[in-house]
Amino acid sequence: MELDYHPELRDLTIRRPQLKLLEDVPSPDWVVDNWETVKNFQAKPDDLLIATYPKAGSTWMQEIVDLISQNGIELIEKMAFPRVIKTHLPIQLVPKSFWEQDCKAIIVARNAKDSLVSYFHFHRTCHLVPEPGAWREFFQRFMNGKVSRGSWYDHVKGWWEAKDKHRILFLFYEDIKENPRREILKVAEFMEKVLEEDVIEKIVHLSSFKVMKDNPMANYTTVPMDIMDQNISRFMRKGEVGDWKNHFTVSQNEDFDEHYERQMGHSSLKFRNVL
Template structure:
């Protein structure tokens, strides 16, 4: 059964006591406007591209497993943690901050949001973002994570997400990541195209993952300034505890444990969240190969990442 054919979206996504027998089979990548894609993110493409953004919408954009959930939760708490505390314990984060391109709900979840602003997330490369977000001059937050840790985290997500293409073993995945032959394409193209767009578009706020990792509180004033929020230091301190990785990992409204399309017996969706975990996966030879590849593909980029802290 394909995701687009599922009649009861919420019942399908949410776990009762066991995984259903008709979970989707793993999909196969195909070229979609120059980007490796699967039908679950492209089947309703016309509707996605015709999505009508509002001027106060906020788009959270990332390459997969680069801090999407983290920043989504931060923004949800900044905007609604104080005014609507009940949503934190009754509505999963994936409903509060819907995924724009997921076919099983398409843009419907985003269109149904009654909050102002609407917080919406996407993994689309910058050239595929619906034009209304640009026409409405929406604020966008892009999060980029160092490629080594991003690769490791994405590998484990692909292992446990049951409709994603089969990741194969670590060695083959490593090769395909460097080639950009994985879902949503090249890490290099993704982070660099958004970085280039940021240079001419002042409504894009570009966050490097390790800066948040070193402490949300220290970064929160800059983020709130971009968003136009006047939250007090005390309010930001209260948020800091909730957005610590270990606390999010235990929070069932945040950690995606209610999704049937993810097999937590294989891996946790929120696994480690560290800077430097790549060292537990890369061989010496792989690290040398990666560094050479990175040097070539990032030679014209001014982006700077840290691979350990």
């Protein structure tokens, strides 16, 4: 279940949305216009929230969580409780009922440069977000937080600062890529699930990028082309760490590093160096 997505709004398919401010966070107009529905969402105590900035591993983590819930068997179509709810909302916009019910949340954070590149390609493909424009234009808007879902910096810092106030497991995309078994075991422990060794190995395999890229339940190939044209770019494109090196110019990298230091230099949140 995706918290801030309304698939019944079919008129979305005929135009790219405009961005509107939602409590100072740039968001697609279809989210803002239907905000009361999201804001008033009633969470249940055993709901599990997965939150990421867009294109930072939310689909990947949902697959891992689903597989853990089903002991390595792919999730059946009809979701039973506990519900797994995915969102790209920053911490301040999450419906209060999640915290009133003391729900658990898993956060996946991806380094800013790869997030930028992946989000640019997603904008090229998905008609639920505005046109990205040229790479150099999107690059600047991303740094300034003027893209759909707002500032990457505010998003990751907000969730990081909340991790000691709520039942939050904060994970890094790069760590999952480096050692999926280790991170899957962290998720299982957080979910209070004990897994047999053969189940762990099955989950590692089924949640690998190679397998998920060919899984219609994960690769979004069942989504109509008027919503997501994957002839332009696959939803599951590369899943790599460091792909930004194929996009950033030397000058852009220098500008980004300088801006990043101003935004993140005083935060205790540290991403591994992607140089």
